[in-house]
Amino acid sequence: MRSQAAPSSKSPDQKIEEAIGLQLRIGVMASAAVVLLGGILYFVEPSGPRLGYRNFRGAAGALSHPAVILHGALGGDSRSIIQLGLLLLIATPIARVVFAVAGFLFEKDWLYVAVSLLVLAILLYSLVFGR
Amino acid sequence: MSQAELSLWVLLSSLLAGLIGSLTGLGGGVVIVPVLTVLFHVDIRYAIGASLVSVIATSSGAAAAYVKEGFSNIRIGMFLEIATTLGALFGAYLTTRVSTLWIGLIFGVVLLYSSWASLRARDEHGGVEQPDALAARLRLAGTYPGPEGPIAYSAQRVPAGFGIMFLAGTLSGLLGIGSGAVKVLAMDQAMKLPFKVSTTTSNFMIGVTAAASAGIYLSRGYILPGLAMPVMLGVLAGSILGSRILVRANVRSLRIVFGVVIVLLGLEMVYNALTGRL
Numbered sequence: 001m002r003s004q005a006a007p008s009s010k011s012p013d014q015k016i017e018e019a020i021g022l023q024l025r026i027g028v029m030a031s032a033a034v035v036l037l038g039g040i041l042y043f044v045e046p047s048g049p050r051l052g053y054r055n056f057r058g059a060a061g062a063l064s065h066p067a068v069i070l071h072g073a074l075g076g077d078s079r080s081i082i083q084l085g086l087l088l089l090i091a092t093p094i095a096r097v098v099f100a101v102a103g104f105l106f107e108k109d110w111l112y113v114a115v116s117l118l119v120l121a122i123l124l125y126s127l128v129f130g131r
Numbered sequence: 132m133s134q135a136e137l138s139l140w141v142l143l144s145s146l147l148a149g150l151i152g153s154l155t156g157l158g159g160g161v162v163i164v165p166v167l168t169v170l171f172h173v174d175i176r177y178a179i180g181a182s183l184v185s186v187i188a189t190s191s192g193a194a195a196a197y198v199k200e201g202f203s204n205i206r207i208g209m210f211l212e213i214a215t216t217l218g219a220l221f222g223a224y225l226t227t228r229v230s231t232l233w234i235g236l237i238f239g240v241v242l243l244y245s246s247w248a249s250l251r252a253r254d255e256h257g258g259v260e261q262p263d264a265l266a267a268r269l270r271l272a273g274t275y276p277g278p279e280g281p282i283a284y285s286a287q288r289v290p291a292g293f294g295i296m297f298l299a300g301t302l303s304g305l306l307g308i309g310s311g312a313v314k315v316l317a318m319d320q321a322m323k324l325p326f327k328v329s330t331t332t333s334n335f336m337i338g339v340t341a342a343a344s345a346g347i348y349l350s351r352g353y354i355l356p357g358l359a360m361p362v363m364l365g366v367l368a369g370s371i372l373g374s375r376i377l378v379r380a381n382v383r384s385l386r387i388v389f390g391v392v393i394v395l396l397g398l399e400m401v402y403n404a405l406t407g408r409l
Contacts, residue, residue: 126220
């Protein structure tokens with residue numbers, strides 16, 4: 001189907017997109033592996049009765065802060081390991097925007113360096129200040 | 132039901148939701164939220180948190196597969212992500228202001244629209260119409276591989292597309308779905324981009340949009356590890372399985388059957404919202 005597209009004829013855009021595609025795949029697989037590891041530990045480790053999901057409890061006692069999650073995960077807590085995997089997952093598309101900034105810098109496309117930096121700024125704002 | 136049993140059922144349902152979401156082209160999020168709320172009686176905010184995470188996983192996985200085909204347009208995607216991420220912030224803000232009744236109702240309407248849009252006939256927009264001045268300035272154009280070499284296209288009506296993308300982002304942040312159908316509406320209908328370019332670029336944008344609101348959901352404590360774990364793993368595995376089936380089989384009749392199932396789930400969700408059981 002794409003026999004006419006020899007590797008040498010690939011546009012810079014196409015190369016950037018393929019690098020981003022690889023980065024996305026690695027990010028998703030790595031985070032799924034961490035979540036799976038946490039999930040296995042979650043069922044193996046002894047625990048008291050766990051609460052259901054029917055009643056909304058809000059943020060009280062939730063694993064929501066990156067520093068708390070990292071600390072717990074290093075201590076081998078299964079729920080923290082799952083959350084760490086989910087943090088990695090959330091970071092994957094953010095890393096893709098960082099890649100795009102680098103790609104547009106390489107192409108000297110200043111308009112799109114600015115556009116992707118703006119998207120990155122919105123994402124970081126949501127992570128740091130969003131509640 | 133013990134915790135282990137519950138997790139196993141959630142895992143199996145998520146697998147099925149990912150499979151159906153991939154076969155119908157609606158995405159796993161739009162299927163798993165009604166399943167969790169209607170069948171498992173999970174609070175809708177927890178369901179949305181878990182769904183958002185699975186949306187990031189499936190869209191990033193699918194986007195990685197699509198970029199090789201050369202249909203997705205990185206500039207159009209990045210430019211419109213300004214609108215979807217701002218919309219996602221607004222949508223995540225709305226979840227604290229809007230009652231679960233309204234979230235359920237809006238979800239039902241979006242679900243019905245999405246299933247209708249996925250069954251609608253598609254017409255390809257051929258060639259370049261009068262190039263839009265704003266689109267030319269922002270370089271919102273490109274080529275895609277056709278049977279006889281690359282075919283050029285250029286975006287039309289950029290402000291309208293940008294506005295609809297803000298709405299798509301808001302719905303994504305409010306409902307925890309990829310809102311691929313609304314993104315395709317913006318690119319395919321408003322901006323007159325070729326259908327294949329619209330769908331693949333939309334997939335590329337879904338992960339970034341969902342990441343904007345997922346961070347907020349996480350810091351609010353809406354993402355529970357015990358629930359998000361089976362949902363994310365199940366939906367991801369289901370959608371990978373679905374994409375394998377899609378390249379091999381003609382699934383037109385399956386799509387219609389699943390479409391009906393999803394519509395019924397959506398109606399049940401609206402009914403539950405109206406009777407205050409959500």
